[in-house]
Amino acid sequence: MNEEPAKPCACSAAPKKTSRRDFLLATGFGLNAIAGAMIGIPLVGYLFSSFFKPNKLEKISLGQVDAFPEGKTRFASYKNPMHREWDGQTADIPCWVRRIQGNDFQVFAINCTHLGCPVRWFEESKLFMCPCHGGAFYEDGGHAAGPPPRGLYTYEVKVENGELFIMGGVIPNLSNQNV
């Protein structure tokens, strides 16, 4: 640190010039604050867009009611209503359809309520079993054993003109329990 020798300075005699510099500096900061906000707000908005867009469920057909025998639980699938061309196989979403009798249906999400792994149906013991942590569910989706905090997630079901519809479009998890 070598101190500069004190030399006569024009600035000390003319405080007005300093204030112009200050003004420029303030302008520079101010303009950049505005420009920064102009670029920053859209970036943040883009990143957090999901925070402002509520999930919307859509009516999805699972096919004719008669494809599902009464008293049985069957594997079914549907296309993600928001799917895009480049989704590939991930556009297909599986689910379990239980036809109790007539138009009385239960449609379960594939995801275990514990950590989302795909549950498998066992017709003989009438149980859904999960391959991850040993969760098990009864035929009606009720919790039977293991760590899951609740029974299987069910879709809202509608039967119209002999066709089975569900309201779907989100991956069910504990934050949207009613799905």
Add this chain to the structure above:
Amino acid sequence: MNKLIHAARGVFLWVDDRLHLTKLYESTAGHHVPQSSGSWFYVFGSATLLCFMIQIATGILLAMVYVPSAAEAYTTLEYLTFHQYLGWFLRGVHYWGSNFMVGIMLLHMTQVFLFGAYKYPREITWITGVVLMVLTLGLAFTGQVMRFDEDAYWGLGIGVAIMGRVPLLGEQLVNMMLGGPIIASDTLSRFFALHVFVLPGGILALVSIHLRMVLTKGINEYPQPGMLVRRESYDKEYAAIIKKEGVPFFPKAISKDLVAAAVVIIGILACATFFGPKGPLGPPNPLQIDTLPRPDFYFLWIFAIAALMPDWMESVALLGGPVIIGIILFALPFFNGTGEKSWRRRPIAVLTVILTYVSLGLLTYLGHTSPWSPDMNAWRSAHTPKKFLEGRSPLELQGSLVIQSMQCRNCHAIDGIGGQRGPDLADVGARLTKDQLVRQVIQGGGNMPAYGKNLTPDQVDAVVAYMVSLRTPGVAAARDSSQPGRPPME
């Protein structure tokens, strides 16, 4: 000749004058370190960084072929593995490089902890290191999503289920993580962006702070028992050490780092050559639910915790656990910033390390074997040893059939054959009375589903008769202790 040397010297001096190379050397590679730090225990930091550089190099090359689109990723992975010239090798190096990086990073952290290197005045070195660990684990997790196969798909599902447990913001966080309400192409794209831009960028930035701190605050001297760190005097003591036995890091203290570097590189290459890359497993087809989702080994311990924790504390532990661990790690240099450095006089530190490693090791082993998962195919494939069928009555044999066809074997082994979820049935007749068995089958409980609705009374009779017969020859059936006079029921 002399002229030539003179000219070369002139050129070098000119370059040095313009680029300040000597000064750069003196303040970086040539900075003085305590001679004692040229130790085999001090090689893990540079080895971790080396792994990261290997990851960058192989990652860039893989990204030249890989297509981060849900529709194409799996095909390009197969192409990389089976068709691209040396593609399998690069995938292997990248995969094993990540394993080595996580492993050596843990060794580095353990060494720093045991040698008290996080204490005054190296708090920020430690904290940046903790953040680097989080970023590295982030790279490991996003990396297994890049291997976009069935495990990646269901691994994302596990991420969703954990995020969905966050109060109030759960749904938004899930959508932000997935880029929409369902796992789809946007999910892979944003994990790709994280894996190749955000996280490596963060690591580069933090490594530069981390290394800068090593230069400004010096590398930790090899701790001697009884040499206490005091805020008032440590800086002077360290300066004295440097003055007394300081040597330039390059070339005097780097030799062991160099040997370790070569060993690490050869180790990664050997693993890549002999074991090859991991996967890809089956395609990321959600309809293919005959799957056994498992994370890569560095997250198996979390997978095990999720199975073994009581469910009432699960959400709290899954969400609060990382926060608590983070707070402890961040606060460590502040509540334990002075005093003894040597692990020989820090029994709690040593115990902490042993306990952590034993827990992580056991949980990883359990995560690997997953005894809590039903064996989905046992009811079709697990046979019943002959000795558990010989001499049985028709009713008992019928019971054995029911046990098989009702998928009991998925959770219950007989003599070790079958699922491990529930107790082995080989000696169940000696443990439970007939009444207890009936109750257990019909009502379930203790983590067993109730079968009352799915079994006819005849089937229950047969199953229970068979189970009473399951015990070591010569051992009596279990008796009801409340009615000692009553003979055991066969």
